Amino acid sequence: TQSTWGDQKSVVPTSWIVVSMSLFAEELEGDASLSPSLPSFSRPDPAADDDFDIVVGARSHVENVDRAVVEEVPERNNNFFVNSFLSNFDPAALRKMGMAGQIGGTFTRAICWKVFLHILPQSCSLLEWQHILREHRRRYASLVQTLLVNPAMSVKDLDPSIHNPLAPNAENPWNSYFQDTELKNEIRKDIDRTYQEKDFFQNMLIKDQMLQILFLWCKQHPDISYRQGMNELLAPIIYTLHREKASPADKGIGPEDLLYTLSDPTQVEADSYTLFSTIMDYGMAELFRPEPNRRPPPRPTDDHPLSLSPLSLKAQMQKEKPVPPPMSAVLQRCHDIYHKYLPFADKQLYDHLQKQGVEPQLFLLRWVRLLLGREFHLEDVMILWDAMFADYNGEKQLSFVNYICVAMLIYVRTHLLSRDNTGCLQRLLKYPPTEDVSLLVNMADKLRTTLQEKLEKQEKEEKAKPSKFSLFGHKSSKPAKPAAPIITVADVQRQLEAVNGRNLRLGQKLSTVINVLQSELTDKNSYDEDNVFKALAELKQIKDVLIQRLEDHPSLYQDDRSPNMEVPTTLSSASSPASSRFSSPPRDVVEMSPSTLSKTSQADLSPSSTITAAASPSRPVSSTYLFADPLSGRSIAHKY
Secondary structure (H helix, E strand, C coil): CEEEECCEEEECCHHHHHHHHHHHHHHHCCCCCCCCCCCCCCCCCCCCCHHHHHHHHHHHHHHHHHHHHHCCCCCCCCHHHHHHHHHCCCHHHHHHHHHHCCCCCCCCHHHHHHHHCCCCCCCCCHHHHHHHHHHHHHHHHHHHHHHCCCHHHHCCCCCCCCCCCCCCCCCCHHHHHHHHHHHHHHHHHHHHCCCCCCHHHHCHHHHHHHHHHHHHHHHHCCCCCCCCCHHHHHHHHHHHHHHCCCCHHHCCCCCCCHHHHHCCHHHHHHHHHHHHHHHHHHHHHHHCCCCCCCCCCCCCCCCCCCCCCHHHHHHHHCCCCCCCCCCCHHHHHHHHHHHHHHHHHCHHHHHHHHHCCCCCHHHHHHHHHCCCCCCCCHHHHHHHHHHHHHHCCCCCCCCHHHHHHHHHHHHCHHHHHCCCHHHHHHHHHCCCCCCCCHHHHHHHHHHHHHHHHHHHHHHHHHHHCCCEECCCCCEECCCCCCCCCCCCHHHHHHHHHHHHHHHHHHHHHHHHHHHHHHHHHHCCCCCCHHHHHHHHHHHHHHHHHHCCCCCCCHHHHCCCCCCCCCCCCCCCCCCHHHHHHCCCCCCCEEEECHHHHCCCCCCCCCCCCEEEECCECCECCCEEEEEECCCCCCEEEEEC
């Protein structure tokens, strides 16, 4: 809604037009008792323009809210701006003051943040800063005109039967409008919960500005959109800019009203968007990026690698193994702080937290994402931000917050070392108030120097280790990681051939055992007890090979009954992993004769005992293993 206000056009929020219309209706009904928080205005002359009167009421309401914001700010003093920016501009000195927490009362915190974050380049003159800020503000105005579209106006000249709120057409602009409305409602819920203890954030003007800033940023970044916590990052920015905005009395300070231009009260919303967008570009947006969906591991099936059938091996080779998704940016940051920095800073504290099973993401995720915005009072948060921004030197992320987090852990180490898992989490999720947060900044600055020295020393030690020669004669400081095995179709074919060869050998062995048992039990009036027990032991060998308890070795097929039988020398690679898992430990040796072997009970000899048969004229000494048959309970021996 636009109306002529003096000599220029004035834009009034639609919500305030509605408020003023309701007040206007109340006065028409003769209700003179209005809410003290809302403006009251007298009924104008009937001949006057009613529309203009409504705009006057809305403008009055906005000015009342603006005065409520200004009343929270102490009297402005521009001496620091004159001395530090106009007389002698020294960016290094400003950064030192930011690290020391000394720019809070200078009324130039917002300007310093723009300098620290390179929005206002240090290489440019102060007059060039004005042009740079105007360009940022023009971009924001362009976003407002482009993204905040009223579908009722955009479909004026279109077919109303197609372009209307109820039409299901995909190109209908009303569809986008409804999606934007849902996004705004989601943002509004979090804004209503932002710093509820402060009256500043309960003003509708501030809420509307925060809503519009967050909405426009989300429309510019649809891959991330809105995530809970972004409102907490915007709150200190808009609070600082409102407190430090210039007044008409500040005109004339600096060339071409420099101070008034840098802190223009009519451009608070645009400058807040510029600062918020810049912070998000410096690594904060990635911390809000949603994690990729992680699929649960598949169940073992016939075509899954966990199956032991030969057909599953072939099916496995025809499928590509899924690559696990990389760790998200916020979890990687939490991991580095907890597992990389903390052990070097305080090994005892790190070991205690590890022993208690304290997961870093439970508390560090909120610390890092919100830049400690909910761990301290708002004034202390802005002091910490002064240091974080002053430390920024053009890297991809605001890294100083990592060292502040380590300092915070060490600051409460005495309490943490005396608590269990629950007590540690209670303390970390509700951090105790700190009398002076500058102590944490000083600790973090010293920790950074110490940690960087230790990390550099560790890298030098790794490089100083004796190098090893590779296969090509080149030196390598670190042993090369074994390459991941590449399984081809030829490998699968060889495995299938090995399995078939094993089955053939076992079949031949089984045929020999059957012939022995048939000859002993049916063709003779009395059977040789040794031959029967040996045949039973060989049956157990076949069973153990099939269930992969024994390795498929040529010695298993050597038999004094058939000395001329060919024994294949090809070994099955498929059974070697299983056989290695069931390799037998050293066994005890017991001297027994074949006749006493059958009389020995299971209690006398354990399955892990080794039996050496006594020598006889017709039979050489042989080593025999004793196993307990789970079905009959008898001890069965077989020869090696």
